[in-house]
Amino acid sequence: MICTCTLNPSLDYYMEFENPLTDGKTNRSQLEYYEAGGKGINVSIVLNNLGIPTRAFGFVGGFTKDFYISLLAKYEEIRPNFTYINGHTRINVKCHGEQVTELNATGPYITDADMKNLMKKADRLDDGDYLVLAGITAEYLMDDVDEMIRNATENKVKVVLDTNPEFMRSLLKYKPFMIKTTVPELSLMFNETLTDRDMIVDRAKVLFEEGAEHVLIILDNRHAILVFKDGVYECDILHEEKAVNWVGTGDSMIAGFLMNYLRSRDSVDSFRFGASCGSATAYSKGLATREKIDSFYENTKLEKIG
Secondary structure: OEEEEEOOOEEEEEEEOOOOOOOOOOOOOOEEEEEEEOHHHHHHHHHHHOOOOEEEEEEEEHHHHHHHHHHHOOOOOEEEOOEEEOOOOEEEEEEEOOOEEEEOOOOOOOOHHHHHHHHHHHHOOOOOOEEEEEOOOOHHHHHHHHHHHHHHHHOOOEEEEEOOHHHHHHHHHHOOOEEEEEHHHHHHHHOOOOOOHHHHHHHHHHHHHOOOOEEEEEEOOOEEEEEEOOEEEEEEOOOOOOOOOOOOHHHHHHHHHHHHHHHHOOHHHHHHHHHHHHHHHHOOOOOOOHHHHHHHHOOOOEEEOO
């Protein structure tokens, strides 16, 4: 079983505008709709589109809770297993016009009892299960999340991490199955500006040596690099056409990698399939669908660079 964990999910309110947004004026949208948001939820949605069931952990509550869960009902392979809290699940506003403007809320406070409840769910995972922690971890939750990840790895759960850069590096001591990051986040981990591919690959190798089984890095939104025991590989995400959407590209790559790895245990082909999932999202209005993924897979180029 793959379980995704989103500590601060969001009810995303999308507004589409035909004309550019004007500061200080009333801007009227032409289309509005809601989606269940959050990086772990994005992973679950793409896995759903690939026919892979997941269990969704996280915190939801308040007047937005039931509506948020109802939005997930259309995904047959997602099994909500949220921890209910007194605070309100945040609402993020996504304004799409000539440019994308996002208004993201902070989110509710998570009590100690709430966190312990979530940790009990994670403690039920066992050998053969995967736990994907994706999204920002609030500083006051880091000690508990550290304990949750430690317990999971002791139970032989394969852990995938995509969270705060410095915190994620501190969790490498638990030897996670995969970490996913970007060049700006990688720079924060090492407190330096990384400007070329050789430097990026060198720092990724350090993260591998510190414990990550697979290190997945997105470069300049056009390419991705994978470092693991058999070498360093690079793969295209963008192609000739102009991308439509960047939201969820990395989450889609994680989902595609896991789906393929469950079937093949082949890290190289799983990287290629994950990149095709990232491409499918980048060229879609929403998250990647199976049809779109298949259309990119054959044309996704992969090269061993080290």
